[in-house]
Amino acid sequence: MTVLVLGGTAEARALAAELHSRAVAVVSSLAGRVARPRLPAGEVRVGGFGGVEGLSTWLREHEVAAVVDATHPFAERIGTNAFAATSAVGVPLLRLARPGWQPAEGDRWHWADDLDAAAELLPGLGSRVFLTSGRQGLAAFAGLDALWFLIRCVDPPEPPLPRQHEVVLNRGPYEVDGERALLAGHRIDVLVTKDSGGSMTAAKLTAARELGLPVVVVRRPPRPATAEVAGVAEAVEWVLRR
Ligand code: NAP
Numbered sequence: 001m002t003v004l005v006l007g008g009t010a011e012a013r014a015l016a017a018e019l020h021s022r023a024v025a026v027v028s029s030l031a032g033r034v035a036r037p038r039l040p041a042g043e044v045r046v047g048g049f050g051g052v053e054g055l056s057t058w059l060r061e062h063e064v065a066a067v068v069d070a071t072h073p074f075a076e077r078i079g080t081n082a083f084a085a086t087s088a089v090g091v092p093l094l095r096l097a098r099p100g101w102q103p104a105e106g107d108r109w110h111w112a113d114d115l116d117a118a119a120e121l122l123p124g125l126g127s128r129v130f131l132t133s134g135r136q137g138l139a140a141f142a143g144l145d146a147l148w149f150l151i152r153c154v155d156p157p158e159p160p161l162p163r164q165h166e167v168v169l170n171r172g173p174y175e176v177d178g179e180r181a182l183l184a185g186h187r188i189d190v191l192v193t194k195d196s197g198g199s200m201t202a203a204k205l206t207a208a209r210e211l212g213l214p215v216v217v218v219r220r221p222p223r224p225a226t227a228e229v230a231g232v233a234e235a236v237e238w239v240l241r242r
Helices: 010-021 051-061 076-089 115-124 176-185 203-211 232-241
Strands: 002-006 025-030 043-046 064-069 093-096 108-112 128-131 148-153 164-169 190-194 214-218 227-229
Touching (some): 010 093, 051 076, 064 076, 064 232, 076 093, 108 115, 115 190, 115 214, 176 203
Parallel strands (some): 002 025, 108 214, 128 148, 128 190
16 A cells, blocks of 8 residues: 655654554655755655646556645645545545644734735834745745845745845754844844744744744645644554554
8 A cells, every 4th residue: 555645844754754664655745845855764756746637647546545645734735736636536635734833921923814914014013024934925025125134944035035135044943042043143123934833943933932022923824624633643543544
């Protein structure tokens, strides 16, 4: 039996490793966005499938017995495609999604529905922005000429970008001490993040709380209603029950 894990996250890598160690034939799929991705254990394929139709064909041709959608909470399109393709082919689908972040005492969070809404909030909150929403969709901030941005992502972002900015290329996990130093060193007065959840990139939220900075948190987009678990162990159990 082949299990397809739609990946690009730490959870997907952990799941692939667990399944591989239990001799389950697992194929991990990556979109191919990152130049040098961290590769999961077992077989890996890279690149889009070609929409719902392409994914449906792939599932049939590879006799896939189950699909786990362990993609990032903001990878909306592949989630919708996975739901449609597995429904069409009759393959069970599980969503593995890490829980979203919750504000703690002292946090000054402002929720935004999307990146455009986040950009609208910014001028009222600060003038030196730490932008950690990833390399896609930064055009939403490109018109904010009066603000200065520190943009952090894994690979270089594509224009249009805000007029005043500096790019720092890095990937987690991050520690609170480093994040505090980064915020203070660049005199950041507001942070923008997606509600990605998980521990690898949460240190910036602790550092912002300690420094009393406001944080604009972009809400997760809706995903199709399907069986869902929050942890890798539950996903392994689900696969082994099949
Ligand atoms: P997306 O908007 O949901 O997907 C766009 C297209 O990319 C999909 O239609 C699909 O192409 C292809 N694709 C996406 N994920 C794929 C996968 N795991 N395997 C094969 N094809 C995939 O996705 P995105 O937001 O660009 O994210 C791309 C990848 O980066 C995801 O795998 C995600 O887990 C990871 N990631 C995303 C974010 C984020 O903030 N969005 C953050 C960290 C990691 P076809 O239609 O041709 O099949």
